[in-house]
Amino acid sequence: AQSVTQLDSQVPVFEEAPVELRCNYSSSVSVYLFWYVQYPNQGLQLLLKYLSGSTLVESINGFEAEFNKSQTSFHLRKPSVHISDTAEYFCAVTVSGGSYIPTFGRGTSLIVHP
Amino acid sequence: NAGVTQTPKFQVLKTGQSMTLQCAQDMNHNSMYWYRQDPGMGLRLIYYSASEGTTDKGEVPNGYNVSRLNKREFSLRLESAAPSQTSVYFCASSPGTDPSTDTQYFGPGTRLTVL
Numbered sequence: 036a037q038s039v040t041q042l043d044s045q046v047p048v049f050e051e052a053p054v055e056l057r058c059n060y061s062s063s064v065s066v067y068l069f070w071y072v073q074y075p076n077q078g079l080q081l082l083l084k085y086l087s088g089s090t091l092v093e094s095i096n097g098f099e100a101e102f103n104k105s106q107t108s109f110h111l112r113k114p115s116v117h118i119s120d121t122a123e124y125f126c127a128v129t130v131s132g133g134s135y136i137p138t139f140g141r142g143t144s145l146i147v148h149p
Numbered sequence: 150n151a152g153v154t155q156t157p158k159f160q161v162l163k164t165g166q167s168m169t170l171q172c173a174q175d176m177n178h179n180s181m182y183w184y185r186q187d188p189g190m191g192l193r194l195i196y197y198s199a200s201e202g203t204t205d206k207g208e209v210p211n212g213y214n215v216s217r218l219n220k221r222e223f224s225l226r227l228e229s230a231a232p233s234q235t236s237v238y239f240c241a242s243s244p245g246t247d248p249s250t251d252t253q254y255f256g257p258g259t260r261l262t263v264l
Contacts, residue, residue: 044189067249078153078239078255079192086250125191129249136182136207136248141191 037062039128041140049148050118056111056143058100058126068109069127069137070100079125085109086131096120121147151175153256155240161262162230170225170259172240180243181223182253183207183215185236192239198223199246230263237261 039060048054060066067086071079083094090102100111109126123144127137153174162168174181183195184207194207196215204215212234214226223242227234238259243251 041191071253076257078241078257079253080255081252084252131249134247134249136194136197139192141189 037066037128037130037135037138039126039138039140041124041126041143043143044141045144045146047146047148048116051115053114054112054116054120054145056124056126056145058109058111058140060107060109060126060128062107062128062130065131067129067131067137068100068102070094070098070109070111071125071127071139073123073125073142075122082111082124116145116147118147118149120145153240153242153254155238155256155259157259158257159260161264162227163264164231166230167226167228168230169227170238170240170261171222172224172256173222174240174242174254175221176242176244176254177220178242178244178254179220179246180248180251181217182241182243182248183213183223183225184239184241185209185234186239186258187236195225195238197248199248230261232263235261235263 069084070082072082073079083092085102093099126140129135129137156171184192198217240256241253
């Protein structure tokens with residue numbers, strides 16, 4: 036079974052600074068990868084996902100993630116964060132071709148300071 | 150379009166009491182899910198339903214039952230609540246029947262405390 040590790044439980048950063056939220060997975064087969072965001076007191080919503088094709092995936096609000104098969108990683112980056120990006124970010128992984136439900140990581144709390 | 154709605158938003162139970170968490174979606178989605186979210190644990194799947202009339206156990210099904218009443222509604226029942234079931238419960242839905250690629254749409258959650 037696949038598993039996903041989010042190494043940082045909390046990432047504090049100042050507004051307009053760059054940020055990287057790390058996600059590593061363990062699977063010996065092809066995978067699909069997701070990032071979800073949870074704003075305070077809300078449910079999760081999809082930020083971006085990798086299914087196939089280009090290994091660089093972008094979201095509409097400036098985040099991007101790169102699938103690195105050799106490193107088994109799918110790190111999330113943003114070159115300049117805003118206060119409004121303060122939220123919990125969850126990485127999720129599933130094995131391709133098997134109709135499996137994604138497994139979620141434990142989450143990383145991004146705290147943007149003014 | 151309300152998306153995924155959950156009731157109640159908050160609930161306090163005593164050990165041994167029972168209750169049902171309600172979930173409904175108005176997006177004509179086929180698949181529905183119940184998760185629990187605990188601090189430091191992320192989301193863990195309790196039950197999943199790929200279509201009306203079908204349900205499957207997830208990672209942590211013990212102490213819970215579900216019912217996919219129709220395409221819109223998917224309820225979660227705690228027959229005899231325990232303090233270990235104190236958590237935030239999220240319902241989600243996705244359009245197709247292949248959960249590995251579908252985007253999941255989440256409700257706002259139910260915060261449950263069991264004393």
